[in-house]
Amino acid sequence: RKEVEQDPGPFNVPEGATVAFNCTYSNSASQSFFWYRQDCRKEPKLLMSVYSSGNEDGRFTAQLNRASQYISLLIRDSKLSDSATYLCVVNGAGTALIFGKGTTLSVSS
């Protein structure tokens, strides 16, 4: 099992749609979880951290399920500008932060 796995997509949705991505991780001892965003293979940028109780930032909601070892990202009211690759990030066995390959989202008008 890969350390961090994501469905590569692409997810093609119209503006205003709600879309959700999942990410699974293999290390049950992982404690740190994040979602980053990468546009056109430019530098990744932090979207949000993921907390045990779940957290929301505007149209974005992140959830953590430790029992099943997955995290999720929900985007409501999708905008054209949300089109990007979303990267799931989990800390590995040591201090390394492990990135998933990403899920590509394309929002169309």
Next chain:
Amino acid sequence: NAGVMQNPRHLVRRRGQEARLRCSPMKGHSHVYWYRQLPEEGLKFMVYLQKENIIDESGMPKERFSAEFPKEGPSILRIQQVVRGDSAAYFCASSLQDGRNSPLHFGNGTRLTVT
């Protein structure tokens, strides 16, 4: 407040040459991470350094690759005797604390092409 600065942006090397990639972290950041991204692949962790120390190099190839982060100056990722398979985008990121507790801020990357 300048972000993470990487240079050069593009680097072309012939097989067998050396490549030196530089990364200046954000002001006040003492934690630096290096990642490699191959075409159509995700970001692969290479090494994590904190001023003058290598904290985690579990992702570094055993041969030809080395990294340093001296007390003064930028972090350097050095690739000796480059091969075509080294062609990739190399991203550096810095953080205020250990990246598990503090966001990573990425540079624009160095695109290495080995001919």
